[in-house]
Amino acid sequence: MSYMLQHLHNGWQVDQAILAEEDRVVVIRFGHDWDPSCMVMDETMYKTAEKIKNFAVCYLVDITEVPDFNKMYELYDPCTVMFFYRNKHIMIDLGTGNNNKINWCMEDVQEFVDIVETVYRGARKGRGLVVSPKDYSTKYRY
Amino acid sequence: MPLPAALAARLAKRGLIQEQPAPPTQSKQAEEVEEVFAEDYDDLSKPEVPEEETHTKVPQEEPPETEKEIDDTEYIHEVTACPNRWNPYHTCVKHCKNRWGMKTFAAEPEMLRKRERMLRKYPLPDGWKEVADPDSGRYYYWSMQTDQVCWLSPGHPSAIISAPAEILTGTLAANLDEDFEDQEEMEPVEDEPMEAESDMSGSSSESDSEGERRRAPPRREPDPPRQGRSGQGRSGRYQDDRRGRRGGGRSRRDDIDPMDPAAYSDIPRGGWTDGLDTRGAAKTGVDSTASGPLFQQRPYPSPGDILRANQQLKK
Numbered sequence: 386m387s388y389m390l391q392h393l394h395n396g397w398q399v400d401q402a403i404l405a406e407e408d409r410v411v412v413i414r415f416g417h418d419w420d421p422s423c424m425v426m427d428e429t430m431y432k433t434a435e436k437i438k439n440f441a442v443c444y445l446v447d448i449t450e451v452p453d454f455n456k457m458y459e460l461y462d463p464c465t466v467m468f469f470y471r472n473k474h475i476m477i478d479l480g481t482g483n484n485n486k487i488n489w490c491m492e493d494v495q496e497f498v499d500i501v502e503t504v505y506r507g508a509r510k511g512r513g514l515v516v517s518p519k520d521y522s523t524k525y526r527y
Numbered sequence: 528m529p530l531p532a533a534l535a536a537r538l539a540k541r542g543l544i545q546e547q548p549a550p551p552t553q554s555k556q557a558e559e560v561e562e563v564f565a566e567d568y569d570d571l572s573k574p575e576v577p578e579e580e581t582h583t584k585v586p587q588e589e590p591p592e593t594e595k596e597i598d599d600t601e602y603i604h605e606v607t608a609c610p611n612r613w614n615p616y617h618t619c620v621k622h623c624k625n626r627w628g629m630k631t632f633a634a635e636p637e638m639l640r641k642r643e644r645m646l647r648k649y650p651l652p653d654g655w656k657e658v659a660d661p662d663s664g665r666y667y668y669w670s671m672q673t674d675q676v677c678w679l680s681p682g683h684p685s686a687i688i689s690a691p692a693e694i695l696t697g698t699l700a701a702n703l704d705e706d707f708e709d710q711e712e713m714e715p716v717e718d719e720p721m722e723a724e725s726d727m728s729g730s731s732s733e734s735d736s737e738g739e740r741r742r743a744p745p746r747r748e749p750d751p752p753r754q755g756r757s758g759q760g761r762s763g764r765y766q767d768d769r770r771g772r773r774g775g776g777r778s779r780r781d782d783i784d785p786m787d788p789a790a791y792s793d794i795p796r797g798g799w800t801d802g803l804d805t806r807g808a809a810k811t812g813v814d815s816t817a818s819g820p821l822f823q824q825r826p827y828p829s830p831g832d833i834l835r836a837n838q839q840l841k842k
Contacts, residue, residue, distance in 0.1 A: 400831040457833045467827075474826040485827055513826055 390414075390431055392445045396453035402444055403469045410441040410475070410505045415448050416464040423464045426490040430466075433498050440505045462488040468501070470508035477504055477515050480522035484514060489521075542626050602658040602669070606630045630661035642666055649682035 393399045393413075403411045414430060416423035430443045437443075448460050458467065466487040468475040476484040477500065491497050499518045507515030530538070538544045606612065608630045609623035651657065654672045659665075668677045670688075679686035689695065783789060789796040828836070 396830065396834045396837075400829075400834055403830055453837055454830060454833055457836070458827055469829065472829045472831065474829060476826050 390427060390434060390443050390445050392447070394447075394450060396451055399444070399446060399451065399454070402442075403472050406442060407471070409439075409470075410501060410508060411469040412441055412443045412466060412501060413446055413469065414443070414464065414466050415446050415454070415458070415460045416462075417447055417449065418445070420463045422490040425492055426464045426466065429491050429494055429497050432494045433501070436494075436498055437501050441501045458486070464488070464490045466491075468504045468508075470504070473508075473513065475504050475508045475515065476513055477517050479517045480520035482522075542622075545622075545625070602656050603632050604658050604660045604662075604667075606661055632659040632661040633664055634659070634666075635664060638665060645680055645683065649680040649686075652681055655681055 393402055399413065402413075412430065414423065414426055416426070418424070418427070427445065434443050446454075448455055454460060458465070467485070468477065474485070477487070478484050479487065481488075487500070491500075496519060503515050503518055529535075530544075535544065606629065607619050607623045608627040609617075609619050610627070611617040611623070612619055651668060654670055656669050656671060657666050658669045658676075660667055665678070668680060670676070670681070674691070675688050676691050677686050677688045681688055783796070785791075787796070788794045827833075
């Protein structure tokens with residue numbers, strides 16, 4: 386369980402958390418702490434937090450507690466991870482067709498670190514859309 | 528409360544008040560009372576109205592529009608010469624009559640000649656009276672038993688006998704939405720004076736205000752705002768015409784366009800609001816069935832923008 390990652394408890398905190406980061410990617414996990422897939426994702430994020438702290442920061446948002454973004458961000462999945470850089474949503478082409486977010490839980494720490502690093506590098510160059518190092522379109526095969 | 532002398536003088540100069548102040552509200556109320564009294568909505572249900580009853584009542588009330596007996600045979604549909612009479616938002620009060628007087632009936636010799644010829648051919652049945660209409664400068668015929676009116680002599684083959692325009696328009700306004708059949712029946716009423724006109728004038732051309740004549744079927748109820756209501760009724764009927772036409776087309780439009788996605792898929796048929804921009808919904812166009820960088824999707828707005836948009840929505 387991840388008690389070390391910081392929770393954001395309202396929309397204003399989410400907004401400020403993103404605005405406050407000048408040179409780091411903000412990774413936000415939308416979901417519920419009690420959700421099994423979210424637990425897995427949180428575990429992965431917690432493990433990576435130390436590694437990516439120089440260029441990314443992770444936050445957790447309970448979509449029941451903070452329902453402000455549910456409609457606009459289409460937060461229907463149990464676990465959703467989105468990336469923001471300088472108050473801008475960074476899309477990532479994961480091969481799933483939904484470039485806006487990671488809407489499944491990732492178990493592999495290194496994969497997640499790679500994705501965040503790719504986002505950071507792309508966003509630094511001013512890209513709004515980055516291509517994931519790994520194609521996840523066949524992720525259901527294995 | 529008495530008016531100040533200066534104000535009273537100015538108002539009297541403009542003709543807004545009389546020398547002895549008869550409060551207009553009172554007269555208006557009296558008007559309404561007598562309107563209810565004199566109005567004859569049960570025209571067909573109660574045909575045995577004694578004629579002397581209505582006609583003894585009418586003169587003592589002095590409504591702005593009524594029929595007065597000039598002599599034994601000459602009736603005139605009395606209307607005020609008020610210039611606002613055609614204004615649907617205007618109700619003629621006693622002041623209109625005092626100020627503008629009554630319209631006078633001026634018969635043209637040509638019309639009189641044709642009327643003579645028509646009456647010689649088709650004499651009036653019992654209970655029908657000839658009433659002069661100052662608006663059109665023509666005579667119409669009024670059955671005192673049934674309170675029906677007709678531009679031509681009732682025996683005339685093309686005569687269309689109907690209830691007075693006031694009643695027709697009143698009923699039109701009352702049940703605009705309910706029955707189409709009634710309005711279908713009433714339809715000829717609008718055309719009647721024109722037909723009568725052409726018939727009466729025969730082959731000779733009569734080019735005077737036919738439009739006005741068409742607008743005004745015989746009136747006999749002593750009720751001022753009738754013209755306005757007739758206008759409403761007419762527009763209402765045209766609306767219904769349109770609706771009817773649309774109803775006819777609807778059956779044709781009901782079968783679905785083969786190019787409509789609803790025709791070949793499970794998508795329900797769209798309304799006219801479908802596809803319009805809905806506030807507060809993300810417009811990303813995410814297609815979760817596609818893979819790869821097929822679509823340059825639009826990024827989501829930042830959380831701050833969303834919060835502001837939500838604030839806007841709440842207002």
